[in-house]
Amino acid sequence: MVNDYRISDLMTCVIADMLRDGETVFHGVSSQMPMVAMHLAKQLHAPNLVHLNIPGGVNPSSIKKASYSSAGADLVEEGEAYFGLDEIFDLSMRGKLDVAFLGGIQFDRHGNINASVIGDYDKPKVRLPGGAGSAVLIPTAKKAVIWRTKHDPRTFVEQVDFVTTRGNLWKIVTPLCVFVFRNGQLELDTIHPHTTIEEVQEQTGFPLIYHEIRYTKAPTKEQLQTLKRIDPYDYRSAEF
Amino acid sequence: MKKQTTIQTAVSEVNDYATLALGGNVLHRAPMAFVRELARQKKSHLRLVKTAGAHDIDLLCATGTVDTVDAGFVSYETLYGLPPHYRKAVQSGKVKTNEHACYTVISALRAASTNVPFMPVNGLKFGDLIERNDYFVVVEDPFTGEPVTLVRAIVPDVAVIHVQECDEEGNAIIHGPKYEDVLMSRAAKKVMITTEQIISRYKLKQQRERIDIPGFLVDKIIHVPKGAHPTSCYQKYDVDDRALKNFLSLKERREIEKFIDQYQQQDHAVGGRAVRW
Numbered sequence: 001m002v003n004d005y006r007i008s009d010l011m012t013c014v015i016a017d018m019l020r021d022g023e024t025v026f027h028g029v030s031s032q033m034p035m036v037a038m039h040l041a042k043q044l045h046a047p048n049l050v051h052l053n054i055p056g057g058v059n060p061s062s063i064k065k066a067s068y069s070s071a072g073a074d075l076v077e078e079g080e081a082y083f084g085l086d087e088i089f090d091l092s093m094r095g096k097l098d099v100a101f102l103g104g105i106q107f108d109r110h111g112n113i114n115a116s117v118i119g120d121y122d123k124p125k126v127r128l129p130g131g132a133g134s135a136v137l138i139p140t141a142k143k144a145v146i147w148r149t150k151h152d153p154r155t156f157v158e159q160v161d162f163v164t165t166r167g168n169l170w171k172i173v174t175p176l177c178v179f180v181f182r183n184g185q186l187e188l189d190t191i192h193p194h195t196t197i198e199e200v201q202e203q204t205g206f207p208l209i210y211h212e213i214r215y216t217k218a219p220t221k222e223q224l225q226t227l228k229r230i231d232p233y234d235y236r237s238a239e240f
Numbered sequence: 241m242k243k244q245t246t247i248q249t250a251v252s253e254v255n256d257y258a259t260l261a262l263g264g265n266v267l268h269r270a271p272m273a274f275v276r277e278l279a280r281q282k283k284s285h286l287r288l289v290k291t292a293g294a295h296d297i298d299l300l301c302a303t304g305t306v307d308t309v310d311a312g313f314v315s316y317e318t319l320y321g322l323p324p325h326y327r328k329a330v331q332s333g334k335v336k337t338n339e340h341a342c343y344t345v346i347s348a349l350r351a352a353s354t355n356v357p358f359m360p361v362n363g364l365k366f367g368d369l370i371e372r373n374d375y376f377v378v379v380e381d382p383f384t385g386e387p388v389t390l391v392r393a394i395v396p397d398v399a400v401i402h403v404q405e406c407d408e409e410g411n412a413i414i415h416g417p418k419y420e421d422v423l424m425s426r427a428a429k430k431v432m433i434t435t436e437q438i439i440s441r442y443k444l445k446q447q448r449e450r451i452d453i454p455g456f457l458v459d460k461i462i463h464v465p466k467g468a469h470p471t472s473c474y475q476k477y478d479v480d481d482r483a484l485k486n487f488l489s490l491k492e493r494r495e496i497e498k499f500i501d502q503y504q505q506q507d508h509a510v511g512g513r514a515v516r517w
Contacts, residue, residue: 054419068267069268069317073472085346093363116369136341136361137363139363140363164368166366166367167366
């Protein structure tokens, strides 16, 4: 607990603040946090944001039933139209998807993303779930945003074991900071108010790149109140 | 031709080494009754195709039924975590994963549905997946000279799709999200439908514009209420939280077989007797 908000609240608000009104935004499976963030943005500053998801519900009016899944039928039931996954991919391929939220397990300073294996690809030490749509969405969405609820030297490494993909990576949001991918490298954008640059460095497996230390904006009262209303069962904290 | 059959008969027609496309997505509308029967009949060396799988792929890896998985993502969702049996099988080298980018599974099925050997995929431009996998290849676009990535067609021997309702001819309606199921029905050599309900053709005709899979594409119809259990089936039932957690707590092969046995009565029940009209 930090002040009157938790890290999951902060991360959700940081993600929401990245989204602009009118943008077309996609999230996949196991993506409760960005799903809530998209709704928060829609409620506050981006009413015309277009929410796309795997089951195909365009702009679901509520996400309250998405208890264990961000890929379930409730998103279609609450949606205003049906637009399936194949069509979302096609949309991104022709350059019309503004933002895609994707996961990953390991990231390096060059903006490479690993969601495939730890160790060798053919005989892996750890088989990860796989990149899902990342390998085609990160290169084609205008802005790819990664969120990861873990920040340690095994997650942020000098060189990933396997490059599942790279491309139009824009930002990575963690419990400690926000990275921005700029000039071919992962730079520190902001650090969260509850941490220090020393802690972020200690938990990152490569030397941090930054010109000055900037702090992440804390959630506003309005954001926190809205979160309680649109996400009463706290799905945004599912990964914590 | 009588298409309606039992799950035992339908599964007995699946050969070892067959390529199966499984309908549904992660924890939703997976054809679990069919999947369990594959394990009961000790099928082996299967190749599974799906954009994102969970309990179905995990169970078949636990029972040694699978050789290869072609998928973009294999995991339960956040609440249930990673698929232990799939991981173990891949890490020990028993199962080979052909990791796709979800869209490349779709593209490979699109290639199959239109009977071309491969499909160009925009978007798959960087990374080790292209280099390490032989089902992707980068060639020169013969028109522009630019590089373009191709994915090899995947032609499933059988598409197994669980639906809420169909008629005696197999005209099937999927309520809620359809995921890749409609495409699978066009790409596969054979289509087997498991269904919550069989509706008379006259009644279904009133909803003809909602039919996702026309009956002439369907080879087998199996009436299996709760056929997606313990995954969800929209408008019928939600995920069975206890059953999934129970499965995820099992380690031994014997325990898994017992878990599958517990479903036997349910999986075999309705399909076993003729449905009168």
